[in-house]
Amino acid sequence: EVQMVESGGGLVQPGESLRVSCAASGFTFNNYWMSWVRQAPGKGLEWVANMKGDGNEIHYVDSVKGRFTISRDNAKNSLYLQLNSLRPEDTAVYYCARVYCSGGRCYSYFDWWGQGTLVTVSS
């Protein structure tokens, strides 16, 4: 069965860095685009970043460009998000999500989600 397990969240001070990870299983990881989606406490969902299966195409939401970096290690079936220059407004649960693919094409609809990891930015 498809499964994603996030880890690495925690409490950090403004301006600090953190790396969150997602361990995937149950599917051919390198065939899929993968994403990070976040949710601030009591708020809605916000897409953060997407990365193609081979790592050659990446997209970010404007609010994290230049501060966050998505990466992957296909040999380890793992997705990462490096969060730098963190701000209080980055406080959220960060979800790893798989992008739906069918017939050799992928569409940024998220068909499997991890349970999330909480990042809290506070002094």
Next chain:
Amino acid sequence: DIQMTQSPSTLSASVGDRVVITCRASQSISSWLAWYQQKPGKAPKPLIYEASTLESGVPSRFSGSGSGTEFALTISSLQPDDFATYYCQQYTTYPITFGGGTRVEIK
């Protein structure tokens, strides 16, 4: 950026009611729209993609409709397990954007 506007933001309904949640896009997104259900403390659960295709395992009381800029999620007969928050999402162009959510609560 494409703005996604859901209405209502909160909906009070009873078991057995027919419920309709609407989602409007600020520009045409063809049928590139998904719906998710989320319960407190849990990850979103995919329900519908491409505006009207039911995800595997989702009960048939859920249905999606619409294209262009106007979309709807319908629950034909609300069940106790359906009380949750629902989000629409467009995936036609970056940045991918979600609606603000509709909370379905017990009347």
